[in-house]
Amino acid sequence: MTQMASLAIAASTGERASGRQAWSLLWKSSRPLGVLVVAWAIAGAITPAVVVAALGLIVGRVPGAIQHGIGSASGHQLLEALVGAAAVYAFSLILDPIGSSLGIAAKARITGELQGRLLKAVSAPVGVSHLEDSAVLDRLARAEGSLTGFFPGDAPVTWVGVVASRISGVIGCVVVSVFCWWLGIVLLLMWVGVRKVMLTAVVRQATELRGETTLMRRAWYFIGVGSKVRDAKEIRVFGLADFVGGRFHSAYQDAITAGQFGLKQLHRRAAVCWLVVLAGYVLALVVIAIAARDHRIALRSLAILLPMLAVTQATGSVSYDDIGLIWAMAGLPDVDRLEQELRPVDDELAGHREPTGMPVSGVRFESVHYRYPAGTTDVLDGLDLELAAGTSTAIVGVNGAGKSTLVSLLSRLRDPTAGRITVDGLDVREFEPRSWQRAVALMPQDPVRYPVTAYDNIAFGALAHRDDRGGVEDCARLSGFAEVVDGLPAGWQTVLSRELPGGSDLSGGQWQRLALARALFATRHGARLLVLDEPTAALDVRSEAQFYGRFIEITRGLTTVVISHRFATVRRADVIFVLDGGRITERGSHDELVAAGGTYAAAYELQAARFRGPS
Ligand SMILES: Nc1ncnc2c1ncn2[C@@H]1O[C@H](COP(=O)(O)OP(=O)(O)O)[C@@H](O)[C@H]1O
Ligand SMILES: [Mg+2]
The missing domain is CATH 3.40.50.300 (P-loop containing nucleotide triphosphate hydrolases)
Incomplete structure (x- = not known):
């Protein structure tokens, strides 16, 4: 029964913003920031393949340098490749912190705007009854993202980051295709399939957990009671601390348990995907090994191709960012809904008279x-x-x-x-x-x-x-x-x-x-x-x-x-x-x-x- 009820709620809260909607939030809030985020994403999409190519270049130049000496032209070429690879690698390392700081800047702006919209939305009705409506309070909690810890303000940059990571994987597949056209396509299809299968289960689990907003709200209420001076006095005098802590844990546990259904599915799917990926990689390695045996592939290409197999994985990987993104994106429609639902309806009696000086009689x-x-x-x-x-x-x-x-x-x-x-x-x-x-x-x-x-x-x-x-x-x-x-x-x-x-x-x-x-x-x-x-x-x-x-x-x-x-x-x-x-x-x-x-x-x-x- 509990599970059915929770699924019904989950279905009603499964709505999410599209990446484009999330992106437009960032774009509207700051064009320069938007441009920087795009530049960061492009760099992030390209660098993994470039780093691997640079390493391949080094490996390819080592035999020449050994043969002719480090002072020779080949030796200089190797040094150039080493410096180039070091530069690219160092650049790839600073992309993460750059992404974090862009993410924080964007989040600060967007959160400020969204909170402003929420405050306006809840203040819009003339009366206060809506603030006693559990459905409105649930929606508000989801819109703020406070219960999952993933805020709608995180959505745009996280989304761009996830897209960039997938593109970096696609670039890996394209490079593999240059060596063997069908192998690149096979790997691409494999990863797209794996991601779809895994993401469906992750979305389900994330949505189920999110559907438990009322339970979560109750859990957080107990934390709030313990940390406000006004309440904390009574909690001490009546010795309620353990009870309140216990209630928090049991409410929290209920909420989490209700979201376990998707988790089981996730495990089963992960096992199947693991087998598929294993088969795909064995196939790729066999194809590459045969080419190497037949001298159809140079050392340099081999050095690029093998690590490139790992780069392709970014097309199919489902990371913690994806869960955060699901939650962050799910908060956005709640902001829109609150604005629509709480907008005062102009019935025929919503008057415009001014009561200046009244009442007179x-x-x-x-x-x-x-x-x-x-x-x-x-x-x-x-x-x-x-x-x-x-x-x-x-x-x-x-x-x-x-x-x-x-x-x-x-x-x-x-x-x-x-x-x-x-x-x-x-x-x-x-x-x-x-x-x-x-x-x-x-x-x-x-x-x-x-x-x-x-x-x-x-x-x-x-x-x-x-x-x-x-x-x-x-x-x-x-x-x-x-x-x-x-x-x-x-x-x-x-x-x-x-x-x-x-x-x-x-x-x-x-x-x-x-x-x-x-x-x-x-x-x-x-x-x-x-x-x-x-x-x-x-x-x-x-x-x-x-x-x-x-x-x-x-x-x-x-x-x-x-x-x-x-x-x-x-x-x-x-x-x-x-x-x-x-x-x-x-x-x-x-x-x-x-x-x-x-x-x-x-x-x-x-x-x-x-x-x-x-x-
Ligand atoms: N927000 C509310 N929701 C539901 N019932 C309420 C609410 N506020 C008050 N009540 C109920 O309405 C009745 C009248 O409350 P109230 O007007 O506050 O009484 P008084 O001010 O005369 O003491 C009480 O029975 C109370 O339980
Ligand atoms: Mg009263």
């Missing part, structure tokens, strides 16, 4: 349903909600009620599966999606910790206005981050990452204040809708008190949504909604809801009782 959720792609039930189940412009709304609900989901719908990170969201009466999809996202200043529940300076971490809220120093400082003051800056080693210019030289890290609550400042900076520069998902969850009591002390100032003139289960935060809002079972079950001001005696009142009473202590 309000935002409404109208019978909104949302079900996660992998889900079996609707997280939001016919939700109706109105956010009146210029007011603050709080949304409360138990863990998993769907509050963060609601927020991601509001910022079009996901779209409702049914129902709609309107802004001043217009379906939110009528707005240009990116502009709408810019109009929402979102502080997500788990904000990004950008490894840049403290200043830029806030300026990222409206990057185009990065020069607005006063704005950044004011937002930091409002969010309570300003006092953190004073304690940083390089103040605003401190890089917030311990993994970078001179960097510093913040505590969870300090990061949260920073993220709030970033959202506030967005509101300074055009965003009218401020959405705060659990903004005070990591704050200490004093910081939280400061936050709601400034709440009116923070939200002035904005349409604000605050999600929190801290009643101290929530009660400041003009309207509070209780989200339960995917719908709004209660609405009102804090006092109204407490008086109504529903879920809200019960939760409030529970929290208040905790503070009062046992009575």
Whole structure:
């Protein structure tokens, strides 16, 4: 079963770029580099035969030099041949390092371009659901080549190298044909056949292994867990290192085992090919030996012909480069596919309106349903909600009620599966999606910790206005981050990452204040809708008190949504909604809801009782 499943996947991932497609990547990225690679390939194709011919020349001139002395004309000819052969041989030795350095130069360029294309492709969709799609993640891993260690950026130069090597073998066959026309052809056909037979098995094995991307991804995940500081702490405290290592090995083993089918085939084919090559070489040697016995071949020709038999082998050899090439080439169509599949489709509602200054009257959720792609039930189940412009709304609900989901719908990170969201009466999809996202200043529940300076971490809220120093400082003051800056080693210019030289890290609550400042900076520069998902969850009591002390100032003139289960935060809002079972079950001001005696009142009473202590 496992094997059948793996073959089905393998078939679907067996697609590879052609050599021409790979070559065009290099050619487009740099003509001079392309020309150099071609020159290198031509030299690589010719040199093996030339080296052998030069050796033959030496051997052919030795008898004359011995007979007439080294000072004679024959002796000089031998010396010339020796110097010539040494020069050609030395040249052939530097071709490999030249090829490596050209390969590295090409790879660096092409990888940079391909990674840029991939980043653009995964950033293209308005929402983020595709980043939870295993098929997309598999494709991404293959496109990057990170799981096999053979990168698409390797493809062009490796391909040219493999082609050049085959041509060098063909040149060997042509030289053999000069001596005996049919022998050259027999050797050529033999090698072409051997390569075809071997390559089919190698391709199969490489493709099978590659088909196991999901297993490989799981294996590499465990390596990632062990090497990230954030995860590494828990791994130590709970003593999980051996377990994680074990999981890596078993997932890796599963992936490799699934690719063993092609390997068996490879062994059988190799045995058959060995017999064929043995027969071919015996035939060639017999033909040459008979010619030598009958004095039909000069010593010099013999000295060229015998090693030339080995040169012909390059036509048929299948090397590790071929496997690397298969993997490297296979990554290229995945880049194209990701670009095509993730390109936003312009449905009739992919609008072009600009949401400048909106909402003016309000935002409404109208019978909104949302079900996660992998889900079996609707997280939001016919939700109706109105956010009146210029007011603050709080949304409360138990863990998993769907509050963060609601927020991601509001910022079009996901779209409702049914129902709609309107802004001043217009379906939110009528707005240009990116502009709408810019109009929402979102502080997500788990904000990004950008490894840049403290200043830029806030300026990222409206990057185009990065020069607005006063704005950044004011937002930091409002969010309570300003006092953190004073304690940083390089103040605003401190890089917030311990993994970078001179960097510093913040505590969870300090990061949260920073993220709030970033959202506030967005509101300074055009965003009218401020959405705060659990903004005070990591704050200490004093910081939280400061936050709601400034709440009116923070939200002035904005349409604000605050999600929190801290009643101290929530009660400041003009309207509070209780989200339960995917719908709004209660609405009102804090006092109204407490008086109504529903879920809200019960939760409030529970929290208040905790503070009062046992009575
Ligand atoms: N990316 C996701 N894919 C599938 N299910 C999800 C995803 N994110 C959240 N959920 C599920 O949706 C429900 C609501 O989650 P969420 O909106 O984060 O809740 P809240 O913010 O109210 O705590 C939960 O049951 C959660 O398991
Ligand atoms: Mg949440």
